[in-house]
Amino acid sequence: MTRCTVRAAVNAMLLVLLATSCGGGGGGESTPPPGGGPAASFAPDQPSPGANDVAMARGSASADVVTVDVNVTDTGDVYGAAFDLFFDSAGVQYVNWSAGNLLEQGGNSPVYNVRLDSSDAGHLLVGASRTGSVPPVDVSGTKTLVRLTFRVKQTGSFPLSFANEALFDGQNPPREISGISWFAGSVTGQ
Amino acid sequence: MPVPRALTRSFALLSLLALATVARAGTISIAWDAVPNATGYRVYYGTASRAYTQVADVGPATETTIQNLADCTTWYVAVKAYNSAGESQSFSDEVSGWPRPAITSATPAAAKQGDQVAVEIRGANFQSGASVEIDNPRVRLDSVSTVACDRIQMLMTIEPTAANVRPAAIGKFSLTVVQPDNVFGTRSNAFEVLVNPARFDINRSDETTTGRLDGKDTVWMARLFGGQEDGPLYDPDADFNGDGWVDGDDLAHVASNLGGCWNGTGWSPAACPTSLR
Numbered sequence: 001m002t003r004c005t006v007r008a009a010v011n012a013m014l015l016v017l018l019a020t021s022c023g024g025g026g027g028g029e030s031t032p033p034p035g036g037g038p039a040a041s042f043a044p045d046q047p048s049p050g051a052n053d054v055a056m057a058r059g060s061a062s063a064d065v066v067t068v069d070v071n072v073t074d075t076g077d078v079y080g081a082a083f084d085l086f087f088d089s090a091g092v093q094y095v096n097w098s099a100g101n102l103l104e105q106g107g108n109s110p111v112y113n114v115r116l117d118s119s120d121a122g123h124l125l126v127g128a129s130r131t132g133s134v135p136p137v138d139v140s141g142t143k144t145l146v147r148l149t150f151r152v153k154q155t156g157s158f159p160l161s162f163a164n165e166a167l168f169d170g171q172n173p174p175r176e177i178s179g180i181s182w183f184a185g186s187v188t189g190q
Numbered sequence: 191m192p193v194p195r196a197l198t199r200s201f202a203l204l205s206l207l208a209l210a211t212v213a214r215a216g217t218i219s220i221a222w223d224a225v226p227n228a229t230g231y232r233v234y235y236g237t238a239s240r241a242y243t244q245v246a247d248v249g250p251a252t253e254t255t256i257q258n259l260a261d262c263t264t265w266y267v268a269v270k271a272y273n274s275a276g277e278s279q280s281f282s283d284e285v286s287g288w289p290r291p292a293i294t295s296a297t298p299a300a301a302k303q304g305d306q307v308a309v310e311i312r313g314a315n316f317q318s319g320a321s322v323e324i325d326n327p328r329v330r331l332d333s334v335s336t337v338a339c340d341r342i343q344m345l346m347t348i349e350p351t352a353a354n355v356r357p358a359a360i361g362k363f364s365l366t367v368v369q370p371d372n373v374f375g376t377r378s379n380a381f382e383v384l385v386n387p388a389r390f391d392i393n394r395s396d397e398t399t400t401g402r403l404d405g406k407d408t409v410w411m412a413r414l415f416g417g418q419e420d421g422p423l424y425d426p427d428a429d430f431n432g433d434g435w436v437d438g439d440d441l442a443h444v445a446s447n448l449g450g451c452w453n454g455t456g457w458s459p460a461a462c463p464t465s466l467r
Contacts, residue, residue: 080412082405084466111415111441113408115448119459120467125449127408131415133423164399164466168409172423176395 038189040066040152046183049073049142054081054167055183056160059147065095066187067149068160071142072102075167079136079174080110080129081145083165083182089122091158092187093151100144103130105137112146124148129168136170152189160184216261216289216315220269221253222282228271235259235267239284242268259289261314262339288339291315291367291375300382303348303357303389303432306332309381311342311365319370326383328358328432342367348383350426356419357432360385385430387456390443392428402451402466403444411441 042058049055051074059067072078080103087094094116103110108130117123128146130136137143152158162182168174220233230249234242235256248254259265265288268281293313301307311322316336324331328349335343350357362379393399393406410428417423419434430440450457451466459467 080409082409084404111408111412113405113441113445113448115445117449117459117467123449123467125404127405127412127448129409129412131412133416164396164404164406166395166406168395168406168413170413172413174395174409174413 037064038152038155040064040150041188041190042066042068042185043157043188044183044185046181046185049183051075052179053181053183054145054165056185058185064153064189065149065151067098067147068185068187069100069147070145071100072139072145072167073142075139075177075180077136077169077177078102078139078167079170080127080168081166082127082168084163085124085126085148085184086161086163087122087124087150087187088158089120091152091154091156091189092160093121093153094124095149095151097126097149098147100128100146102137102139102143102145103128106134108132108134114146114148129174130170133172134170150187152187155189157186157188159186215257215292216259216263216265217255217257218259218265218267218287218289219253219255220267220285222269224252225271225278227273229273230271232270232272232277233267234270234281235265237263237265239266239286240268240281242266261289261292264288287371287373288315288317288369290373291317291320291369293365293367293375293377293380296365296377296380299380300384301346301348302384303360303386304351305386306345306347306351309344309346311344311367312340313342313367313375313377314340315369315375316340316342316367317369321368323366323368324363324381325366326358326363328356329363329383349432350389353427354425356426356434357386357389357429358383359432359434383432385443387443387447388452389427389430390447390457391452392444399466402449402462403447403457404449407444408441408448411436411444415441 040061044056046055053073057069057071059069097114110130113127115125162184165182166176167180169177233246236243266284266286268284270278295312297310316339318336320336322334330347332345337343348358349355360383362382364376364378365380366374366376368374393410414425414428414436417436428436430443447457449459451462453461
């Protein structure tokens with residue numbers, strides 16, 4: 001095994017290790033939690049995203065847990081994305097994340113860096129990117145950047161809000177893509 | 191009986207034995223040419239030229255290390271050969287010198303990338319004019335001064351001291367003191383280069399999040415991922431551990447501090463301004 005091969009193998013393991021947790025996907029209506037607590041759902045701010053939109057959409061939901069897809073629609077030269085996500089931690093708890101299908105195109109092994117602010121349970125930091133000198137992705141239609149799973153803790157509507165959000169192109173160094181609109185939504189407990 | 195010729199002090203032999211630290215633990219390694227018909231050799235040594243006070247029979251070996259010599263003292267050594275007919279009448283050529291330099295400590299024993307730091311080496315048998323080497327090519331020794339036979343002071347610069355400069359590799363490295371006569375003593379793991387966490391904030395795409403490690407730093411690091419020294423993708427500013435690669439080890443530094451803001455010594459979410467919280 002050459003040094004490069006060894007290094008590549010080690011890096012592949014590290015990329016996996018950087019992923020703090022993964023969750024499953026799937027669809028369907030949420031089912032009430034057995035204990036009679038709130039059933040989770042998600043209401044997007046932009047149900048019909050267009051070109052150059054990053055918009056949240058409801059993924060699967062089960063009992064008090066809902067997965068939110070962060071989708072990109074008809075956008076060129078996407079290499080990576082970064083954003084903060086704020087929410088009311090009294091009503092919503094971040095559970096985990098899982099990879100989407102956007103950054104993996106062409107066989108690339110993207111890196112996902114998703115972490116809850118250690119001093120604020122209502123603040124999630126997300127970085128997701130292709131790796132190395134590979135071409136960016138031209139998104140045709142809607143692709144999922146990352147999936148985030150939340151647990152609703154009480155009844156009500158709890159908005160998620162983006163901050164410091166950016167899509168990046170594949171330049172070196174990466175440049176923020178201008179003209180992108182970001183839409184979040186609200187996790188609801190019923 | 192002919193005398194041994196080409197008696198030399200051996201510079202590279204038995205360097206581990208040179209790590210002894212107490213005052214009378216000095217060593218001198220010597221080697222000589224074999225003498226025809228000799229069955230053994232005796233090594234004579236003392237602190238005055240041609241006035242040897244001690245002798246060691248080393249048998250048929252043609253090299254040896256004399257131990258337990260007084261430190262910081264010039265020792266004179268010569269050899270005689272012997273066989274069943276007796277010992278050679280005269281000595282070999284004489285060699286002289288201090289025992290091999292021995293390093294016991296470096297203080298401070300660690301510094302981080304980008305630092306310029308004064309380091310004191312303690313040990314024994316450091317001669318005036320001795321030089322110091324470290325097996326890290328990105329650590330520069332700006333000055334070295336022997337202030338006593340048990341103390342060397344030096345000024346050390348650890349790259350990178352500017353942007354776009356290949357950093358010193360992190361880890362523990364050997365220090366070697368080399369006498370003016372090229373006899374040297376080495377101590378392994380004597381000095382540690384630490385990663386400089388201030389380097390982790392690599393993203394410059396905006397001013398709002400500069401000073402915080404976040405997803406934008408992740409994207410910038412990911413773009414440089416796989417870059418190897420001398421390759422077109424390599425960016426030394428992203429090679430945090432200085433191993434010549436921008437790889438998972440470097441990205442892990444950003445990941446493990448994600449959400450932190452610089453507080454002067456490290457990355458902490460508590461140091462973030464309210465605009466980022």
